[in-house]
Amino acid sequence: MDVIYRPARKEECPGLAELSHLASGGVADFLFQGLLPGLTTVEIMAHGLTQEQGSHSYRNALVAVRGGEVVGMALSFDADRHGITEQMRAFFPAERLARMEDFYHARVEKSWFLDAIGVREDAQRQGIGGHLIERTKERARQHGRSVVSLIAFADNEPALALYRRHGFEVVRPVRLDEAPLISHQGGCLLLRCDLEE
Secondary structure, eight states: OOOOEEEEOOHHHHHHHHHHHHHHTTTHHHHHTTTTOOOOHHHHHHHTTTOOTTTTTTEEEEEEETEEEEEEEEEEEEEOOOOOOOOOOOOOHHHHHHHOOOOOOOOOOOEEEEEEEEOOGGTTTHHHHHHHHHHHHHHHHHHHHHHHEEEETTHHHHHHHHHHTTTTEEEEEEEOOTTTOOOOOEEEEEEEEEOOO
């Protein structure tokens, strides 16, 4: 069955949230858990994605669709928008954001930032992630950017291997202290890919 790649639609936000949650490796749970009683992390993220404005909007997502179902997503935006906003400071407990300080300050200036990429487990190792990366590079070019950047967990070898295959190189380590619910150890890495003319 063919995979179709296209911009996300508002009604797909629950699926986008599930894939973004999967990609977060526990960071989303660490940040959101218990903040809105009765709502799961995925439900809170899905609501946030329905917003028309802001970096974490469905309008910044590309999806891979197979058989009418979203099986993959990539959320990307201008790297200048990657950071801790006043809205975040008002919503998240200060001690949670403090653990994420270096993560949210790490960026490659004037780049296009691939914030999250996720592929459903039953659709992995079929080239979908690679296609989403290449389409994100196209989005970067459309927005006048010649560099794509991202942050990956330092111990996520399968993801790092995928990024290397698509031209990404490590810029520097990014501190991410061990915290409850985060399933990765050893912090993160900031990566960049310079796009060919």
